Amino acid sequence: xxxxxxxxxxxxxxxxxxxxxxxxxxxxxxxxxxxxxxxxxxxxxxxxxxxxxxxxxxxxxxxxxxxxxxxxxxxxxxxxxxxxxxxxxxxxxxxxxxxxxxxxxxxxxxxxxxxxxxxxxxxxxxxxxxxxxxxxxxxxxxxxxxxxxxxxxxxxxxxxxxxxxxxxxxxxxxxxxxxxxxxxxxxxxxxxxxxxxxxxxxxxxxxxxxxxxxxxxxxxxxxxxxxxxxxxxxxxxxxxxxxxxxxxxxxxxxxxxxxxxxxxxxxxxxxxxxxxxxxxxxxxxxxxxxxxxxxxxxxxxxxxxxxxxxxxxxxxxxxxxxxxx
Numbered sequence: 370x371x372x373x374x375x376x377x378x379x380x381x382x383x384x385x386x387x388x389x390x391x392x393x394x395x396x397x398x399x400x401x402x403x404x405x406x407x408x409x410x411x412x413x414x415x416x417x418x419x420x421x422x423x424x425x426x427x428x429x430x431x432x433x434x435x436x437x438x439x440x441x442x443x444x445x446x447x448x449x450x451x452x453x454x455x456x457x458x459x460x461x462x463x464x465x466x467x468x469x470x471x472x473x474x475x476x477x478x479x480x481x482x483x484x485x486x487x488x489x490x491x492x493x494x495x496x497x498x499x500x501x502x503x504x505x506x507x508x509x510x511x512x513x514x515x516x517x518x519x520x521x522x523x524x525x526x527x528x529x530x531x532x533x534x535x536x537x538x539x540x541x542x543x544x545x546x547x548x549x550x551x552x553x554x555x556x557x558x559x560x561x562x563x564x565x566x567x568x569x570x571x572x573x574x575x576x577x578x579x580x581x582x583x584x585x586x587x588x589x590x591x592x593x594x595x596x597x598x599x600x601x602x603x604x605x606x607x608x609x610x611x612x613x614x615x616x617x618x619x620x621x622x623x624x625x626x627x628x629x630x631x632x633x634x635x636x637x638x639x640x641x642x643x644x645x646x647x648x649x650x651x652x653x654x655x656x657x658x659x660x661x662x663x664x665x666x667x668x669x670x671x672x673x674x675x676x677x678x679x680x681x682x683x684x685x686x687x688x689x690x691x692x693x694x
Contacts, residue, residue, distance in 0.1 A: 372579050372633060373661030375673040410672035414474060415481035426510030428503050432491035433511055434467050437480030439523015446525065452485030452687045453524030454560065455515050457508060459535030459665065462495040462601035471534050471562075471668045475680065478671055482684035486522045488515045492540065500603030501613045508544045516554065527692035532560030532627075532683070534667055535636070536597070539565050542623075542643075543612040549622050557690040559626040560683055561643075563634055563664050566616030568598055568606040570638045579633050587663050589635040616643055624693040625653040627686035629679055631662035657682045 418438045423430035439451035456479075458465040458472040467473060467489050476487040492507040493499050512531060519526045533541040538561040548555055569591070575581055580588070595606060602609045611618040616639060626647055630640035640656075647654045659666070662675050669676050 370577060370579075370632065370660060372583075372663070373666075373673075373675045375675065376661065376663060376666060376669065379669070410670045412670050412672035414671075415477040417477050417480045422514075424511045424514035427506050428493065431493075431507045431510050432467070433514070434473075434476070434489045434491070435486060435522065436476040436489065437484070437486040437522075439484070439486060442520040442523055442525055444520065446520075447527075448525075450520075450525035450528055451523045452483045452690060453488070453515070453519055453522065453529040454479065454485065454687055455488045455490060455508075455512050455529065455531045455541075455556075456560075457490050457492065457531075457533030457537030457540045459533065459537045459562075459668075460494070461597045462504065462536045462539075463597070464494065465537075467491050469668060470670065471537075471665065474671055475534075475667055475683075478680045479684050479687060482680070483688045485687060486524050495601045495603075501601055501610065504540060504601070505543055505547070505612055508540045509547060512544055512548070512556075513553075525692075526554065527694070528557050528690055530558045530560055530687055530690050531556040532558075532562070533564075534562040535565050535665060536601070538562060539613075539615065542566060542615040545623055546615055546618060546620075547612055555622075555624050555693055557693050558624055558686065560629075560686055561626060561640070562629040562667055562679070562683070563631050563636060564628070564640055564643060565594065565597070565636050566614070566643050567639045568595065568609070568614050568616075570594065570636065570642075573635055573637060580635070583633060583663065587633075587665070589664065594636075616646070619650070620647050620652060621650045623647070623650075623652055625655075627655040627657075627683065629657050629659060629682055631659050631664055631666055633662065634664035636664055655686055 420435050422433045442450045476489045490511045492504045516526045531541045630637050644654050644656045
């Protein structure tokens with residue numbers, strides 16, 4: 370198999386960029402990432418209603434961007450409503466924002482495709498002294514706010530889902546585990562795109578040599594993974610809470626999951642291991658293997674067919690979500 374040709378065509382924009390962390394720290398990094406994302410391809414982002422709000426949390430207000438709107442659901446209603454999703458962008462815990470394609474483009478596309486509402490979370494990043502549990506608490510604050518206000522946006526709280534990409538998927542699973550442990554209502558479903566859920570992963574085999582030809586930005590060594598997680602945790606991985614590194618925790622009692630994995634992604638074993646863990650616990654899992662894709666490919670333009678395929682999978686899983694409890 371080979372790399373998706375549209376993705377291969379934009380690789381030149383990050384050639385020699387170094388690791389993801391190095392590119393984020395580079396002043397020219399955002400511009401290079403936008404070029405890398407296929408920003409020059411013809412694409413019109415969906416024009417959906419967007420508003421901003423704040424959820425109160427233990428660390429202060431957490432900004433939320435709300436995409437889409439539905440007719441308010443009457444109190445006591447147990448049927449109807451539109452799909453709802455609390456979404457967490459990726460970025461290695463230390464990067465990313467609400468304007469990146471993995472946040473804004475995805476939210477617009479899912480809101481339009483499902484007729485639903487996406488709550489995109491501007492959680493605090495692990496930089497300038499911020500570490501776990503601050504981002505984790507931000508996510509919980511927005512989840513509780515979204516669940517409390519879901520009906521106003523046309524979403525039944527019992528049908529509200531949670532999800533994220535890469536580090537955002539980690540935050541999503543950690544939040545759901547906490548909600549389960551303290552006996553709070555759980556999301557209807559978890560939507561996880563190329564998640565980073567484990568501290569130690571087996572290396573991917575690379576018989577085709579495609580992985581070894583990828584820009585350094587798109588590779589994740591064992592040292593890269595450890596550095597990202599230790600920066601998030603604020604110390605050695607060995608001292609981490611299971612809410613911060615949730616992959617090896619017992620998933621019993623968690624809701625169904627839809628997991629999106631990329632073929633040429635050093636982190637793909639994390640998606641595979643977690644899917645197996647959920648299945649062994651009797652939890653339904655829908656798993657999509659995206660051929661030709663690399664880690665973070667939802668940050669590319671939806672003008673690319675491979676991105677549209679991933680978005681279609683997530684939209685279909687969101688639309689099909691049913692109350693879990």
